[in-house]
Amino acid sequence: MNISEVKELMAQFDASSLKEFSFKTVDGELAFSKNDHQLGQAPLPPVSTPTFVATPVVATTQEEDPEAAQAISKEETPAVAEGEEVPSPLVGVAYLASSPDKPAFVSVGDSVKKGQTLLIIEAMKxxxxxxxxxxxxxxxxLVTNEEVVEFGQGLVRIK
Structure with a gap:
């Protein structure tokens, strides 16, 4: 996520009625809060602009209570698939197939052998x-076709 995308998210959050918002990717997590304090902490001094906090939060509206937000958080926790992540050995663009008109190298549920091609990463042509x-x-x-991947980012999970 680049700085212009972060600024756009901040502007949209500031104009919304949301009190808290978090966005998580494989690269990191971004969280915004308009609350004066977080649960269990002393109140922060008043600020004219939103307070930006790097803690996991759930998007809630002003009308929702904290117990409802916690219930939503528990329901939305995604299950992690079993298996070992195959990390990206380099930075580049991931391609799931050899060309747009060809089928993907692998799909979820496919059996693979050691050395079989999982995907292609284009780096410097x-x-x-x-x-x-x-x-x-x-x-x-763990990636989509034509997604830019970072070194060490998980690509595929194999069990």
Missing amino acids: VMNEIPAPRDGIVTEI
Whole structure:
């Protein structure tokens, strides 16, 4: 996420009736809060602009109570698929298929053999095949086609 996207999110949050907002990606987490204090902490001094806090929060409106927000938070917690993450060995653009008109190298539920191509990462006009580190079953694909990936970012989960 670049700074202009963060600024746009901040402007939209400031204009909204939301009291708290969080956005989480594989690269990190961004959280905004208009509350004067967080639960269990002393109140912060009054501020004319929203307070930006890097803590996990749930988007709530002014009408919702904290117990309802906690219930929503528990319901929206995604289940993590089983298996070992295959990390990206480089920065580049991920491609799930060899060309737009070809099928994806792998899909969730596919059985893979060690060395089988999982996807391609393009870096500096070089197409780098990412092999499966071991035999297993693909339980989750963590990136989308043409997504920019960072070094160490999870690409695929194999069980």
